Amino acid sequence: MPSPNETLSKTFERHEAEKRVYALWEENNLFRADPARPGEPFVIVIPPPNVTGNLHMGHALDNTLQDALIRFHRMLGDNTLWIPGTDHAGIATQAVVERSLAAEGVTRQELGREKFLEKVWAWKEEFGGKIIGQLKRLGASCDWSRERFTMDAGLSRAVREVFVTLYEDGLIRQEDYVINWCPRCQTALSDIEVEREDREGTLYYIVYEGVDGAPPLTVATTRPETVFADVAVAVNPQDARYRDHKFVKVPFVNRAVPVIFDSYVDMEFGTGALKVTPAHDGNDFKIGKRHDLPIFSCVDKDGRLNRETGPYEGLDRFASRAVILADLEAKGLLAKTEPLQHALGVCYRCRTPIEPLLSLQWFVKTESLAKSAADAVRDGRIKIVPSSWENTFFNWMDNIRDWCVSRQLWWGHQIPAWKCASCGKTHVLREDPTDCPDCHGPLARDPDVLDTWFSSGLWPFSTLGWPDETEDLKRYYPTTVLVTGFDIIFFWVARMMMMGLKIMKEVPFRTVVLHPLVRDASGQKMSKSKGNVIDPLTIIDEYGADAFRFTLASQAGSGRDLKLSAERVAGYSRFITKLWNAARFALPLLQGPPPTPLPKPQTLPDQWIRSRLAVATMAVNAALREFSFDRAAETLYHFIWDEFCDWYLELAKPLLYGDDPKLKESAAQNLYAVFSETLALLHPIAPFVTEELYSRLPGAKGFLMVAPFPRGRAEDRDEAAEKNVGYLMDVCRAVRQTRADFGLAPGAKVAPVVQSSDGEILSLLRERAPLLLKLMGASSLSFSGDPGAKPADAATVIHAWGEVWTPLAGQIDLEAEMGKRLKEIAKLEKELAAARQKLQNPAYVRKAPPEIVEETREKLASAEIRLQSAQRSRDLIGDLTRAAR
């Protein structure tokens, strides 16, 4: 680090400093957790980003908040651990590698499973985890020595252990079921991986002829190409129209199918008759089960019509539609068509329409797991912040459906299930078998892998070493806080709860902090196709990590959207510069750290800023404890800019620059204490600039990152000092206001007079006069106890404690000033009337709390005073106008 005495550059050279400071933190092992150390555990597991991923705004926000919490608690002395890592992201990663293979003209099928997986691992080693370096640029203080990957050996063992345990407990089973199939990705998807898109579709009315001359029946469908797999037509039992229909013929294949009654059918929709296709619709599947109907497919996994469709075999499911409709029409079986707006299920990755398909898959039975998770939130073992999300959470947990966990991919945790070729039994095992445990027949392993969310569901304990009883696991489970966006409550948060409670018999975390999603400045989702993506690294390059983090924190309290714009970051980068410049002023004046315990402040400016610091410190502590990052940021912004820089530094200058060595020293020591504590308060949100400035404090030891976080000294609260500085501010503002209102020439030195009947106030002000002169741009300040001593042509500002008279000089825009005064008077009169009316209301005086009534009286008095001020100004302007004529 540069030596403390070196003068600061004009602005914070953040590129160089961020790199240097971060390297120092790492070299000094400051991120590393030690279970043996004392302290309350404070543990966060990172939501593992995809190993293929790049840092985007969502990550930036998420990790800024986590880092702020970790840094805060580290400084509080807690035993903090922030576990980083990445997710193997099955389908996403497989797709990336397949794409790079395609460039070489190879498919994964040609390569074979084993070779392909080698390629993926090689890709992961070379390109994966780029995001880790990007998190470091953000300042993330993760314990990198504990970095994990959802497919590393330990986590894979955990996955297998959990799968087998759930299987043994009857919570996992393999079943034929209609699942969501993506014909493009060639895999099953869970229900929540299906997204709904509103699309303009068409409702086709198709005639099914009656069997043996029975009357025909018309059904309405959006999917005429699935008629081949129809096994029934269903109508509502209440529906009188179809009482006499017994059997109808499926078009093209002329199969006779029964007309059945099922209350699921909506009589109002279409014709009130529904074609039942159990193999290609989830609801039809349920109807089929209820009525014990046969089930078979007419669309294959590649999305083409199969053999059941006869001449149409091989056609794409959508391309076939036109042909089929034309043929239906030719047969006179297409009664009519009408447009229909419907929500089409599409693959969350490639937006290909989902094909509901009958298939053999593995399911996790979620009902009991979900109940225990919901109970944990209901009884407060897990707190959701903000609590408004609880209803959404319960709504899902109470209506949860079984979780399809098998995926027809290669990249992932292969399901530990083997099927015996001779006895046909399926074995789910912890250790790889050589032959069938029952009959020693040859075994074939299930080729499917698990949903990537299965392994991330174990993240809070698998990363701590489970299933081994590690020191980390004992010390750090359950984790303390989980910070994430609300978009993955169901994908991830709920599943961690279910898995943690089932496997560990204990909640995975005590608090879930849900933050907004980052949008662009106009509230649009950031997406490549819209071209509105702001790259966090570009922002960091341009404005610095501190300004960026401060911006994110300051906006993290708002509702569900965080609208981010570069202008806003630019604004907060000025705040960082302001702090830097305050340091440029302060550092050369400092000799060394103040003695401990910190001496009581002796002078008014010191008493005042210490009091204000105590208030701000307590507010920041409270805000960070309550995850109100925005409140913490706002408090710091105003304390540093308005109170520390604008008032305290100005008030302290005469002492710091003065001739009295004793005063000088105590002022410098106080400045040191206040400034260094301010840096500490700001550190969790803006770690780089604060660490850098801390290192420049003469005699500062160690790192700010591990310095104690200020708690706020209650004994520093000093109401008298705050009141007295209030008088100084009153005088100062009165003169400044007069200067501005009456357009006094900037160079013109005024000679204001302060009048008060309170001798103590006068002597206080007299003592501070030299200081005030500079702040007001006055040549002299005089004092009077006598209201009659007012100079002619002086503007008056009245305060409750006295008056400030400022003699006028120079050019004044009388007309404009008169307008302003009249407007002000009107406003004040209104205010007065309102207050008077309240006080005249007996019900108010009787029922309102006395302090509120008192407040209103004070308000009335203050409005009267301000009205007097304004009236005097008006009269003065009137006089001046007449004199000018």
Added chain:
RNA sequence: AGGCGUGUAGCUCAGUGGGAGAGCACUACCCUGACACGGUAGUGGUCAAGAGUUCAAAUCUCUUCACGCCUACCA
């Protein structure tokens, strides 16, 4: 269809029973020896609309309107 949420200054938002606020933007003036990425003083709002509860409503209740999100079995 149901659920959740939002509506406050030109923009972004804080404020959950008692003075309508902040940042940015805007206006005027000022390079005063840390900072013009600065300072000082200002302009700007029927708190979406209506009704109710209350001595008192941006805040609580109801209704309406607008927008957003989530969930869902209307083929």
